[in-house]
Amino acid sequence: MTLFIEQCLNGLQFGLLLFMLAAGLTLVFGIMDLVNLAHGSLYMLGAYFAATFSALTGSFVLGAILAMLATLLVGMVVEVVAMRRLYGRDHLDHVLGTFGLILFFNESVRLIWGPAGLALPLPGWLQQPISILGFQYSAYKFSIIVVSLIVAGGLYALVMRTRIGMLIRAGASNREMVGALGVNIKLLYTLVFGLGAALAGLAGLMQAPILTVQIGMGENILILAFVITVIGGIGSIRGALVAALLVGFIDTLGRSYLPDMLREVLSPAAASTLAPALSSMLIYLLMAIVLIVKPEGLFSAGQR
Amino acid sequence: MPPKTSLLTLRNIVVALLLIALALLPVYAQLAGDRFALTLFTRIVIMALAAVSLNLILGFGGMMSFGHAVYLGIGGYAVGMLAKEGVYSGFVQWPVAILASALFALVIGALSLRTRGVYFIMITLAFAQMAYYIFAGIARYGGDDGLTIYKRSQFIEALNLSDKVQFYYVCLVILFAAIYLVYRLINSRFGMVLQGVRSNEVRMRAIGFATYRYKLTAFVIAGVLCGLSGALLANQADFVSPSVMYWTRSGDLIIMVVLGGMGTVIGPVMGAIALLVLEEVLSGFTEYWQIILGPLLLLVVLFARGGIDGLLATLGERFTLRRPS
Numbered sequence: 001m002t003l004f005i006e007q008c009l010n011g012l013q014f015g016l017l018l019f020m021l022a023a024g025l026t027l028v029f030g031i032m033d034l035v036n037l038a039h040g041s042l043y044m045l046g047a048y049f050a051a052t053f054s055a056l057t058g059s060f061v062l063g064a065i066l067a068m069l070a071t072l073l074v075g076m077v078v079e080v081v082a083m084r085r086l087y088g089r090d091h092l093d094h095v096l097g098t099f100g101l102i103l104f105f106n107e108s109v110r111l112i113w114g115p116a117g118l119a120l121p122l123p124g125w126l127q128q129p130i131s132i133l134g135f136q137y138s139a140y141k142f143s144i145i146v147v148s149l150i151v152a153g154g155l156y157a158l159v160m161r162t163r164i165g166m167l168i169r170a171g172a173s174n175r176e177m178v179g180a181l182g183v184n185i186k187l188l189y190t191l192v193f194g195l196g197a198a199l200a201g202l203a204g205l206m207q208a209p210i211l212t213v214q215i216g217m218g219e220n221i222l223i224l225a226f227v228i229t230v231i232g233g234i235g236s237i238r239g240a241l242v243a244a245l246l247v248g249f250i251d252t253l254g255r256s257y258l259p260d261m262l263r264e265v266l267s268p269a270a271a272s273t274l275a276p277a278l279s280s281m282l283i284y285l286l287m288a289i290v291l292i293v294k295p296e297g298l299f300s301a302g303q304r
Numbered sequence: 305m306p307p308k309t310s311l312l313t314l315r316n317i318v319v320a321l322l323l324i325a326l327a328l329l330p331v332y333a334q335l336a337g338d339r340f341a342l343t344l345f346t347r348i349v350i351m352a353l354a355a356v357s358l359n360l361i362l363g364f365g366g367m368m369s370f371g372h373a374v375y376l377g378i379g380g381y382a383v384g385m386l387a388k389e390g391v392y393s394g395f396v397q398w399p400v401a402i403l404a405s406a407l408f409a410l411v412i413g414a415l416s417l418r419t420r421g422v423y424f425i426m427i428t429l430a431f432a433q434m435a436y437y438i439f440a441g442i443a444r445y446g447g448d449d450g451l452t453i454y455k456r457s458q459f460i461e462a463l464n465l466s467d468k469v470q471f472y473y474v475c476l477v478i479l480f481a482a483i484y485l486v487y488r489l490i491n492s493r494f495g496m497v498l499q500g501v502r503s504n505e506v507r508m509r510a511i512g513f514a515t516y517r518y519k520l521t522a523f524v525i526a527g528v529l530c531g532l533s534g535a536l537l538a539n540q541a542d543f544v545s546p547s548v549m550y551w552t553r554s555g556d557l558i559i560m561v562v563l564g565g566m567g568t569v570i571g572p573v574m575g576a577i578a579l580l581v582l583e584e585v586l587s588g589f590t591e592y593w594q595i596i597l598g599p600l601l602l603l604v605v606l607f608a609r610g611g612i613d614g615l616l617a618t619l620g621e622r623f624t625l626r627r628p629s
């Protein structure tokens with residue numbers, strides 16, 4: 001039972017982490033109509049920045065904050081230099097252009113930080129397990145859950161309760177009209193892109209102590225973020241949250257329980273061959289099912 | 305009166321020279337003793353076949369598939385898995401590669417084509433990743449590490465695929481056949497409908513075409529051609545691993561198509577040559593060659609949308625305009 005609760009918490013943690021990545025992706029798509037493959041590169045940069053800054057400052061938290069600011073900055077620069085020219089073009093152009101950016105970022109990271117991965121050590125107070133409701137859980141994973149919930153709440157407040165959020169929502173439903181009403185659309189776009197980048201960077205730096213910081217780390221998880229935006233409905237932040245949690249739970253629980261479940265019905269040999277492949281397929285199966293039932297995703301933003 | 309179209313444009317001359325050069329390459333390799341050129345160009349010809357197949361749906365059908373490299377893996381694994389089980393006959397391996405690719409294309413096409421736009425991009429991507437994880441998870445066939453193929457596909461006594469020159473010509477003949485097939489297809493009624501769907505699907509449906517079926521058919525044909533390319537690639541490398549169907553490889557294929565010129569029959573071939581030769585040249589200069597390739601791609605997207613083929617056509621027009629007629 002404790003194992004089950006622990007796996008559920010792991011699922012929640014992974015889901016929230018994915019949400020931060022997917023939220024930026026879906027924001028950028030919903031508002032700028034831009035498919036950004038380089039989103040995973042910003043996730044990677046967040047992790048690299050955090051490793052560097054926390055080594056420089058000697059503080060994990062300070063390093064994390066600096067890393068987020070740095071990713072925000074990189075995101076805004078990328079928007080001004082490259083992305084801005086891609087708006088309003090074909091999706092194929094987006095895919096190709098941002099694919100070029102991935103190559104650029106990966107090689108830049110190799111050039112600056114070297115081909116070997118980095119480690120981002122945790123401070124002592126995050127390494128101890130803490131006890132929640134009478135059982136032990138990793139303090140770091142728990143703090144990821146807390147931080148993600150705060151960020152998700154903050155994002156909700158920003159989008160639903162502030163003037164900027166109003167403009168963002170207005171931009172998502174009708175870009176031309178917002179521009180015609182005198183809103184500085186260019187600045188808004190740069191801000192939104194920077195916000196998405198910072199969220200991706202935060203996700204990257206939070207995942208970094210659990211996995212190693214390495215080149216290409218953003219590419220695998222980017223696909224998951226895409227799957228989430230598709231399941232949730234492109235452009236919908238609420239959809240992204242629901243889909244991210246769904247994917248987080250299914251992936252985590254699938255990996256831990258599917259082998260045992262298969263062993264009940266199949267021979268041990270067959271089960272151990274089939275289980276890893278099947279558990280990594282689960283979320284794609286989920287996506288296929290969602291698309292068969294609702295081709296526009298669970299919560300489609302409705303405008304396209 | 306419409307202007308007389310001359311066959312002797314700059315573009316056509318370049319294309320003809322290119323095809324002749326491809327056909328004569330082994331002669332050069334033999335004379336100059338440049339064995340590496342033959343290896344490189346065998347790979348280029350195989351990748352060109354994959355790019356030609358992608359172009360059928362991307363360039364002519366307007367279907368932005370981001371998972372096309374999956375067929376490279378399926379075709380490759382059909383060869384590799386059969387070889388592992390002791391079946392070396394190409395008369396079995398290649399049809400299995402084709403059938404498996406067709407079946408996979410039929411299933412994922414039937415599902416993916418229900419969606420459009422960016423959903424389609426991401427779904428094809430996700431299905432390809434799914435296949436990637438499946439093959440990476442099968443321990444019997446090497447899993448992550450891939451599968452070494454100890455014997456190339458066996459056909460008749462006279463044909464030895466282990467011979468570099470013979471293998472090159474087999475690949476080249478298949479590529480030329482594929483180019484001819486695509487050329488005939490797009491100029492047929494089927495191809496006209498397909499291109500109509502690309503320009504305006506709603507209108508095509510309104511005048512009574514079952515566009516879904518046309519798109520699905522094109523999707524399956526493209527999958528089959530790419531699966532064949534995968535079977536060739538596995539034979540060339542004597543190895544197949546899940547990495548051939550990783551999503552960045554699908555990205556490479558798209559780059560080839562766009563770099564060469566989308567929606568032209570020969571463009572993808574030029575794109576494959578350009579990308580792979582560029583890769584060779586740039587990596588000779590610096591280990592960090594992708595730092596150049598990345599921004600270069602962005603520039604092509606921003607400023608040279610017609611690709612190499614479009615560039616040749618434009619150059620050709622300027623060239624003819626300057627002459628007094």
